[in-house]
Amino acid sequence: MNVLGLIVEYNPFHNGHLYHLNSAKKIVSPDYTVAVMSGNFVQRGEPAIINKFSRTETALNMGIDIVFELPFVYATQSAGTFANGSIGVLERTNVVTDIVFGSESSNIEYLKKISNVLITQKKEYTNLLKYYLKKGLSFPNARKEALKKFFDNDTDIEKIVEKSNDILGIEYLNNLNYYNSKIIPHTIQRHGSDYNDSEFKGKLSSATAIRKLIFENKISKIENSVPKKTLEILKREISKGNGPINLEKMREIILYKLRLSEREDITDILDIKEGLDKRFIEYSKRSKDINDLLKKVKSKRFTYTRVKRSMLNILFDLKDYEYKKYAEYGPQYLRVLGFNKKGQKLLNIIKKKSKYPIITTPSQYYQIYKKLIKDLKNEDKKYDSIPEIFLEQIKYDFKASNIYSLLYQNKISSSYEEDMIKKVIML
Amino acid sequence: MNVLGLIVEYNPFHNGHLYHLNSAKKIVSPDYTVAVMSGNFVQRGEPAIINKFSRTETALNMGIDIVFELPFVYATQSAGTFANGSIGVLERTNVVTDIVFGSESSNIEYLKKISNVLITQKKEYTNLLKYYLKKGLSFPNARKEALKKFFDNDTDIEKIVEKSNDILGIEYLNNLNYYNSKIIPHTIQRHGSDYNDSEFKGKLSSATAIRKLIFENKISKIENSVPKKTLEILKREISKGNGPINLEKMREIILYKLRLSEREDITDILDIKEGLDKRFIEYSKRSKDINDLLKKVKSKRFTYTRVKRSMLNILFDLKDYEYKKYAEYGPQYLRVLGFNKKGQKLLNIIKKKSKYPIITTPSQYYQIYKKLIKDLKNEDKKYDSIPEIFLEQIKYDFKASNIYSLLYQNKISSSYEEDMIKKVIML
Numbered sequence: 133m134n135v136l137g138l139i140v141e142y143n144p145f146h147n148g149h150l151y152h153l154n155s156a157k158k159i160v161s162p163d164y165t166v167a168v169m170s171g172n173f174v175q176r177g178e179p180a181i182i183n184k185f186s187r188t189e190t191a192l193n194m195g196i197d198i199v200f201e202l203p204f205v206y207a208t209q210s211a212g213t214f215a216n217g218s219i220g221v222l223e224r225t226n227v228v229t230d231i232v233f234g235s236e237s238s239n240i241e242y243l244k245k246i247s248n249v250l251i252t253q254k255k256e257y258t259n260l261l262k263y264y265l266k267k268g269l270s271f272p273n274a275r276k277e278a279l280k281k282f283f284d285n286d287t288d289i290e291k292i293v294e295k296s297n298d299i300l301g302i303e304y305l306n307n308l309n310y311y312n313s314k315i316i317p318h319t320i321q322r323h324g325s326d327y328n329d330s331e332f333k334g335k336l337s338s339a340t341a342i343r344k345l346i347f348e349n350k351i352s353k354i355e356n357s358v359p360k361k362t363l364e365i366l367k368r369e370i371s372k373g374n375g376p377i378n379l380e381k382m383r384e385i386i387l388y389k390l391r392l393s394e395r396e397d398i399t400d401i402l403d404i405k406e407g408l409d410k411r412f413i414e415y416s417k418r419s420k421d422i423n424d425l426l427k428k429v430k431s432k433r434f435t436y437t438r439v440k441r442s443m444l445n446i447l448f449d450l451k452d453y454e455y456k457k458y459a460e461y462g463p464q465y466l467r468v469l470g471f472n473k474k475g476q477k478l479l480n481i482i483k484k485k486s487k488y489p490i491i492t493t494p495s496q497y498y499q500i501y502k503k504l505i506k507d508l509k510n511e512d513k514k515y516d517s518i519p520e521i522f523l524e525q526i527k528y529d530f531k532a533s534n535i536y537s538l539l540y541q542n543k544i545s546s547s548y549e550e551d552m553i554k555k556v557i558m559l
Numbered sequence: 560m561n562v563l564g565l566i567v568e569y570n571p572f573h574n575g576h577l578y579h580l581n582s583a584k585k586i587v588s589p590d591y592t593v594a595v596m597s598g599n600f601v602q603r604g605e606p607a608i609i610n611k612f613s614r615t616e617t618a619l620n621m622g623i624d625i626v627f628e629l630p631f632v633y634a635t636q637s638a639g640t641f642a643n644g645s646i647g648v649l650e651r652t653n654v655v656t657d658i659v660f661g662s663e664s665s666n667i668e669y670l671k672k673i674s675n676v677l678i679t680q681k682k683e684y685t686n687l688l689k690y691y692l693k694k695g696l697s698f699p700n701a702r703k704e705a706l707k708k709f710f711d712n713d714t715d716i717e718k719i720v721e722k723s724n725d726i727l728g729i730e731y732l733n734n735l736n737y738y739n740s741k742i743i744p745h746t747i748q749r750h751g752s753d754y755n756d757s758e759f760k761g762k763l764s765s766a767t768a769i770r771k772l773i774f775e776n777k778i779s780k781i782e783n784s785v786p787k788k789t790l791e792i793l794k795r796e797i798s799k800g801n802g803p804i805n806l807e808k809m810r811e812i813i814l815y816k817l818r819l820s821e822r823e824d825i826t827d828i829l830d831i832k833e834g835l836d837k838r839f840i841e842y843s844k845r846s847k848d849i850n851d852l853l854k855k856v857k858s859k860r861f862t863y864t865r866v867k868r869s870m871l872n873i874l875f876d877l878k879d880y881e882y883k884k885y886a887e888y889g890p891q892y893l894r895v896l897g898f899n900k901k902g903q904k905l906l907n908i909i910k911k912k913s914k915y916p917i918i919t920t921p922s923q924y925y926q927i928y929k930k931l932i933k934d935l936k937n938e939d940k941k942y943d944s945i946p947e948i949f950l951e952q953i954k955y956d957f958k959a960s961n962i963y964s965l966l967y968q969n970k971i972s973s974s975y976e977e978d979m980i981k982k983v984i985m986l
Binding site: 384385387388389391392394417418419420421424448449527531534535538539543544546547548549 | 812814819845954958965973976
C-alpha cells in the first residue's frame with residue numbers, strides 16, 4: 133500500500149499546489165494521499181488568509197484524502213521546527229510510505245549529502261559553524277556559510293543552501309532521520325513563481341501575489357491562478373465576514389501585548405534574544421501599525437520572517453523551555469481536520485496502526501488526556517503520547533483558533549469556539 | 560491661605576461640574592483651587608471619552624489652577640482605593656486646606672458618624688458585618704446591611720449607605736483619617752441627574768447621557784449641557800481622530816487577553832476571586848464583543864462596575880499583592896498634568912512644602928527614581944517616597960497612556976508616547 137504524504141499550507145490553494153499534487157501522485161502512484169497542513173497560523177509568522185476548516189475543504193476537493201493539522205507550536209516556527217512537526221505527524225500515522233516536496237534544485241542526492249553532514253555533525257563542519265557564529269552571523273547564515281566552505285564552494289551545493297525550499301527539504305531529511313523513519317523522500321522541481329514573489333504572474337502565481345490581489349479587492353483577477361473551488365470557498369468566507377485575514381488585523385492585540393510588556397516578561401520567550409525583547413518593547417510604543425513595527429524591529433541580524441515568528445511567540449507566550457520539549461518529543465496527536473470517503477477507510481487503518489491519539493472531536497480533548505494518563509499504567513501501552521505535552525500542544529491549537537476568530541469582521545462568527553463546534557470536514 | 564482641593568474625572572466636563580466648582584468656591588473662598596483627576600481610565604472601569612491632556616485643558620479653562628493626575632492604580636478601583644489615591648494626592652501637596660465633594664445626602668455630620676464606625680471597627684459593627692458576609696453578601700452589600708442594622712434602621716442613615724456619592728464621601732472621610740489629614744471636608748448637595756443616569760436632561764445632564772449622545776454622533780445636542788470650551792475641545796479631539804473612546808474599542812485586546820489566559824495566569828489579579836477568573840476566560844471565547852461579555856460575566860454577586868474594573872485589572876496585569884502595597888503607602892508622586900499662571904505660583908510653594916516628588920516632565924522619571932534612592936541615605940531626607948513603589952506606579956501610568964492611544968482611530972497619534980512627548984499643559 134502506497135500512502136503519499138504532503139506537507140502543505142494552502143494559503144490559499146492555487147494552481148502551483150495542484151501541479152505539485154498531481155506530479156507527486158505520478159511519482160508515487162499512491163493508494164491514498166494525506167496532507168499535514170498548518171492551521172490558522174502559517175510558517176511566515178502570520179495568520180492564514182482564511183481559516184483552517186475552509187482550507188481543508190478546498191484540499192479535500194482537490195484530491196487530498198485526509199488533512200491533518202500541524203500543531204500550532206510547530207507551524208509558525210523556523211524550518212527545523214516546522215519540519216520536526218510535519219514529518220512527526222506523517223511518520224506517526226504509521227502508514228505514510230512516501231513524501232514529495234518541492235525544491236528549487238530538485239536534486240535529492242545533494243540534499244541528502246547536506247543533511248548527512250548536519251546529522252553527523254562532523255568536526256570539520258562544526259568548527260566552520262563555530263567560526264561563522266563567532267563572526268556574528270545568525271545561525272541560519274552561519275550554517276549556510278559553513279556548508280559552502282565544507283563542500284569547498286561546490287557551486288551546486290552553494291545554490292542549494294541559498295534557497296528556502298531546498299533548506300526546508302534538508303530539514304525534512306534531517307527529521308526523517310530523527311524519527312528513524314522509513315518514509316521515502318522525493319523532490320519535484322518547483323515551477324512558476326518563487327514563494328515570496330509578490331508579482332502576479334497569471335496561471336502560476338505565488339500565494340503571496342494571490343493574497344495581495346485579494347487584499348486589494350481584486351479577487352476576480354485570481355480566477356486563472358487558482359482552482360474554481362478555491363475561488364468559491366474564498367468568496368464564501370469573505371462574504372461571511374470571516375476573511376481575508378492578515379497580520380495587520382492583529383495590530384491592536386500585538387501592540388497591546390508589547391506595550392504592556394517589561395523586558396523580564398518576554399526574555400524567556402522562544403527566539404527572543406540578542407536585544408530583540410528591547411527592540412520590540414521600545415518600538416511598539418512608537419509604531420502606528422504592524423508594518424511600521426516590523427520595519428523598525430528588523431535589522432541585519434533579524435530577518436523580516438524571523439521577527440514575525442518571534443512576535444507570534446510573544447503573543448502566544450510560547451516559552452523557550454516549552455519549545456525544547458516539543459522539539460524533543462514531537463507532535464503528540466494526530467488532529468484530523470477533514471477526510472473524504474477514501475480517507476475514512478485509511479483513517480480506520482491509522483487508528484489501528486498509530487501509537488498516537490487520533491483526534492476528530494477536539495472537544496473531547498480532556499477525556500483523551502485522561503485516557504493517556506490511564507494508558508501509562510498499562511503494561512501493553514497503546515499510546516506513545518506524553519499526556520502533559522499532549523495537553524499543552526492541543527491547548528495552543530485552541531488558543532490559536534480563538535485568537536484567529538477575533539480577527540473576523542463578523543463578530544458573531546468570532547464568538548464560537550470553532551475547534552469545539554465545527555465538526556471534522558467530511559467530503 | 561485657603562486651598563480648595565477637588566476630586567474629579569471630568570469625563571467630560573459639563574454644567575454640573577461647573578456648578579459644583581462654583582459652589583465649592585463659595586463655601587471655601589479659596590486663594591487657589593487644585594484638582595486631582597483620573598487619567599486615561601476612570602472609576603467606572605472604562606477608558607475616558609477623551610485623553611487626560613485634553614480634559615486637563617478644559618479643567619484649567621474652567622478655573623482649576625493645577626490639575627494633578629490620580630495614578631492609574633487608584634483611578635479604576637472601588638471607592639475605598641479611589642479615595643485612598645485621591646485624598647493621598649491632595650494631602651501630599653501639603654497645601655490643600657479644604658475639600659468639597661458632592662453627595663446625595665449632603666449631611667456631613669451623618670457621613671462622619673458612619674466613617675467613624677468604619678474607622679474604629681466597633682465590635683458590635685464588625686459582628687454584624689461578619690454575619691452578612693457569611694450570608695453570602697458581597698463586601699459592599701454586607702457593609703451596607705451592617706451599617707443599617709448598627710444605626711438601628713435610622714431612615715436617614717439607610718438612605719446614605721445606598722447612594723454612590725455618599726459612599727464615596729464616607730471613603731474620603733475614612734482616608735482623611737488614614738492620612739492623619741488636617742484638610743476640612745465639606746459637602747454639596749448633588750443637583751441634576753444621577754451619575755449613572757443615561758437619560759438626557761438638557762442643561763444638567765449626567766456625563767453618561769452626554770457621552771451617549773457623543774457616541775450617537777449627536778454632539779450638537781450637548782451644546783446646552785456643557786461649557787463652550789468642553790464642546791470645542793471635544794470636537795477638536797474627535798476631528799483629530801483621537802476620540803471618542805469607549806470600552807468597546809478595547810474589544811480585540813480584552814478578548815485576546817482573556818482568551819489566551821489560563822486560570823492560574825489570572826488568579827492572583829486584584830479582585831479576581833470566587834470564580835470570576837473562570838467566568839472571564841470561558842465567556843470570552845463565546846462573546847462577540849465587550850457588551851456581550853459583560854452581560855455574561857455579570858451576576859448577582861458581581862456588579863457590572865465590579866466586573867469592568869476587574870477586567871481592567873486583568874488587562875493591566877495588576878496583582879493583588881501589588882495593590883496591597885499601593886493601598887498601604889498611597890501615591891508616591893504628584894504628577895502635574897497642567898496649571899495656569901496662578902497655579903504656577905502655588906506649584907512653587909508645593910515644591911517646597913511637599914515630601915513627594917512633583918513631576919512635570921515624566922520622561923525624567925528614571926532620574927527622579929535615582930534621586931529618591933540617593934535621598935534615602937540622607938540624614939535630612941527630603942522625600943517620603945519609596946523608590947520602588949514610585950517606579951511601579953508611574954510605569955502603570957505610562958502603560959495606561961500607551962494602551963489608551965492604541966484606541967485612537969488616528970494611527971499616527973497612537974504612535975507617540977504621549978506621556979513622554981506632551982508637555983505639561985500651561986494656560
